Every structure is written in C-alpha cells, then in structure tokens.
Amino acid sequence: MNIQWYPGHMTKTKRKLEEQLRWVDVVLELGDARLPLSSRNPLLKDLLGKKPRLLLLNKADLADSNKTKPWLDELGKESPVLAISALRGSGIKKITDTLESIMADKRRTMAARGVRARPIRAMVVGIPNIGKSSLINRLTGGSQAKTGNKPGVTRGNQWIRINPKLELLDTPGMLWPKFDDPEVGKKLAATGAVKDEVFDQEELAIWLLQWLKQNYPQELMGFYNLQEEELNLEGIGQKRGCLISGGKIDTLKAAQILLREFREGKVAKVVMD
Ligand SMILES: Nc1nc2c(ncn2[C@@H]2O[C@H](COP(=O)(O)OP(=O)(O)O)[C@@H](O)[C@H]2O)c(=O)[nH]1
Ligand SMILES: [Mg+2]
Structure with a gap:
C-alpha cells in the first residue's frame, strides 16, 4: 500500500465508491480470512444501505480452517459469506450461484412487472492488497472480455461479462483500512495489508x-x-x-x-x- 489515508483521501475515495455503487445490483465485499473483522471497513455497511452484498473471505489458503468455520457461521447471520482463495481458485465457482440466490426475490419481482431479465451487475470492493485484482482476474479467467461502455457509467469503467448471468465492473471499489485500535493496525501490518513503514x-x-x-x-x-x-x-x-x-x-x-x-x-x- 503506497497511500496514507488522510481525511482528504478518505473523502475522495468514499465519493468514488458511492458513484460506482449506483450502477451495481450487488457488492462482492472482500475480506481476509485471517482477519474476518480487522480487514474490513465498517463504513461499507452504511454506504450500501439496502444494497445486498456477498462477503468473500479471501486468502483462505493462508487461514486456519478450524477457526474459519465458526466465523462463516457468525458472519453469515448478517450477509451471505464464502471462504475463497483468489490465488488458488477455491470457492470461486460458488460465487455466481450465491449471487443468483441473493438476487432471486428482486428478479422475481422485476419479472412479474414484465422487466426483461439482464445479467446481475456486481463489483468487487475492499481495502488495498486484499486481492481485488486477483479475484477479478480469476473470475474473468485472465481474459479482458469487456462488454463495452454502458450509459451511466463513469468514463473509464467498463463491464466485464463473466458468464451469461453475471457482469462485473472492471474497476474495483477501494476502501481504506480502519485502525483506530492499534491492535488492528498490528494485525493488518503482520498480514501485509498495510505497508511496513507504518510500524x-x-x-x-x-x-x-x-x-x-x-x-x-x-x-x-x-x-x-x-x-x-x-x-x-x-x-x-x-x-x-x-x-x-x-x-x-x-x-x-x-x-x-x-x-x-x-x-x-x-x-x-x-x-x-
Ligand atoms: N495466498 C494468497 N494470496 C493472495 C490471494 N489473493 C491475492 N493474493 C495476493 O495478495 C496480494 C495483493 O493482491 P491484489 O489482487 O493485487 O490485491 P488488490 O490490491 O486488492 O487488487 C498479491 O500478492 C496476491 O498474489 C489468495 O487467495 N491467497
Ligand atoms: Mg488491485
């Protein structure tokens, strides 16, 4: 991470994220399976409002699976959650189906109103180094299958067709790490989420x-x-x-x-x- 998160940066980052959020149906929130709480910024919840999210605890290949399980149960009370490894590919195949089930009610309502079904639009959100680019690469299979600009999307952002059911915003949403608590800062530094120079x-x-x-x-x-x-x-x-x-x-x-x-x-x- 090469950015220091001064209040000015936070405001700018937050504004960009709010803008991006307007165009998606659902958010893929990336956390670190080693830090199911400390790697996430609680502000996201407020920013999302009623917009659904799927929490993905990434880097599960580095995490203690015995302890990941209870966290999945606990965090699953708040939103759907999967443990994944963007690096190794584990858990990735479940993402589309889970998103479909998250969106099922809304899509039924839309269908009843006669609105033609379109792919679910999603974006990846998380703090630096959490694996956003790795996940996007993993989902796209490394290919840049862009579907072209669509109206209403900030210039430069594009949609990538993942499969017939899912489109992904190619630019991930950035969140900054939150460490008012020095213990959280140390955990983030130890796992490599914040640059060494902080400590x-x-x-x-x-x-x-x-x-x-x-x-x-x-x-x-x-x-x-x-x-x-x-x-x-x-x-x-x-x-x-x-x-x-x-x-x-x-x-x-x-x-x-x-x-x-x-x-x-x-x-x-x-x-x-
Ligand atoms: N072990 C492991 N490393 C990962 C995983 N996902 C990403 N990484 C590594 O974490 C670092 C940051 O990943 P990147 O995708 O650039 O994060 P971004 O800053 O959120 O886009 C890179 O060195 C990746 O190889 C994972 O699931 N397991
Ligand atoms: Mg990146």
Missing part, C-alpha cells in the same frame, strides 16, 4: 512472535525448530545465520524473515480475529 519492523515482529507463542506455539516451535525459551528474534536470527560483525545477531534481519515467512503462510495457518 517499526522489529517491534512488529516482536509483537507477532508474542501473538504466535500464545496462539500457535507448536507451529512456531516446529517451523523454526526452536525450544519455547528460544522463541525470540535472537533465536530465529541464530537459526537463520543472521549475524553482524562481532558475532552479534542481526535482529532486524530476523524480524524481516519472520514477517515474510508468516505472510507466506509458512509459519502457521492462522486466524487473528
């Missing part, structure tokens, strides 16, 4: 180590082949040969290794909320 890398890695020790101790010890009392940046640095002159451990390098390997899902598959 000191060593501090962030020390926080993450503590979190992993509390929540996934076996996975952490197993991955780095360390005993419980060695679970610190020095221990990781030693294992990985992060040395500076004088035989001291380069803890910054160890922090960067931990953050990278955690984000790649190598250390443990987690749910942090």
